[in-house]
Each structure stands twice: as C-alpha cells, then as structure tokens.
Amino acid sequence: MPTPTRIDLVLRLTQDLTAALSETARWKRHADSYERERDGAYRERAQLLAWLAALHPATAVITPAADIDGEDGWQLLYLVAGGWQMSWHIHPRDADLFRHVTAVEPSDPRAQWDGHSTEQKYERIRGHVRLLAQESLAGDGSSSGVTAEARAAVLEEAADHLVRQAAELWAPGTKAHTVMLADAAELRTVARRRPTQGTAAARGVQDHGARR
Numbered sequence: 001m002p003t004p005t006r007i008d009l010v011l012r013l014t015q016d017l018t019a020a021l022s023e024t025a026r027w028k029r030h031a032d033s034y035e036r037e038r039d040g041a042y043r044e045r046a047q048l049l050a051w052l053a054a055l056h057p058a059t060a061v062i063t064p065a066a067d068i069d070g071e072d073g074w075q076l077l078y079l080v081a082g083g084w085q086m087s088w089h090i091h092p093r094d095a096d097l098f099r100h101v102t103a104v105e106p107s108d109p110r111a112q113w114d115g116h117s118t119e120q121k122y123e124r125i126r127g128h129v130r131l132l133a134q135e136s137l138a139g140d141g142s143s144s145g146v147t148a149e150a151r152a153a154v155l156e157e158a159a160d161h162l163v164r165q166a167a168e169l170w171a172p173g174t175k176a177h178t179v180m181l182a183d184a185a186e187l188r189t190v191a192r193r194r195p196t197q198g199t200a201a202a203r204g205v206q207d208h209g210a211r212r
Helices: 006-054 092-098 118-132 148-169 175-191 195-211
Strands: 061-064 075-081 084-090
Touching: 006 075, 006 084, 006 092, 075 092, 075 118, 084 092, 084 118, 084 148, 118 148, 148 175
Parallel strands: none
Antiparallel strands: 061 075, 075 084
C-alpha cells in the first residue's frame, strides 16, 4: 500500500475539518431554533403573567431578583390570589410588560417569599381554578367530586390566610390592608353559599382590588 503523502494527509484533514464544521453548523441551527422557541414560550408566559398581575393590582409587586447570578436585570413578580402568595422570575427582556406593576425594593414586606415551592405554587393555582370553576357543579358538587363542605373549607382557609397576610404586610387602615380584609370577608361569604350561587361572587374576588 502506498505511503500517504503530505498532500494526502492535508486533503484528509481538510475533509475532516469541513465535515466537522458542517456538523457544528447543523447543531447551531438546531440550537438557534430551540432558543427561538424557548424565548417565544417565555415571552408568552410573561404576557400571561402581566395580565395576571393586572387582575391583582392590590397585591402585585415586582422587585429586583437577588438569586440570579451572572446576569443583571432579572426581577421577581409577587402577587396574592385566592389568599395565597405566588411568585415568578421575570427575564430582563420582558421587563417592559410589567410597567403597570408596582416596583418595590427587595426589603418591602410585599416582596417577602413565603417559602412556597414551584409545585406548591401551581397547586395553589389549580385549587384556585377549581374554586372559580364551581359554576359547572351541580348543587351537591357531584359533577367534579367537590362537595360543598370541602369547597367551603378551602375558601375559609384561603380567607384565614389572607387575613394573616394583611396583618403581616400592612398597617391597619392602609388601603391594601382594607382591600385584603374585604377580599377575605367576601371569600367567607362565598364559602357560605351554595356552589351554583357562589361562582359569580368568587370571580368577583379576583376583581375586588381593581374596583377599588
């Protein structure tokens, strides 16, 4: 077998390099596509969170995030819905969507994480959705397995939590304190009604702050 010449070796290395560059370019196109899809999903998420914050003006605040290393501009959105705190990280590129949200310092009482995990946050959301969806229940709650007693207990627990949050976050007599207590009272009123009667009032709690 002939011994490869220097030219043969150079040609082989050139072919290998060309193939490697082509493969790198292919993977980069995939990565760019995934990045665009990811950024699009995060932008859509941010749009929905901005809408959610607009529905809870009495409790929604945004503050600089101190737990993101290596990148400035990240923020944390906090709000209380159905008596429970929820929070999300907001990317710097989506900050323009939250200009309607009250900006506070990280030391503000409204921006203090209550320890909820991501799983707990979405369980709170699912629970809140179930309460708002009571319109489809029969009078005894049989269509979803949610009894009137269980529903009332959840609403009473949410009201109790909201009262505690009002006491911890606000001084008596302030607008936010008054709004949160009024929402708690409305939750208790809803808890004492039949499921089919309480739906509209339950939704009304969502807009309570906006009406003030």
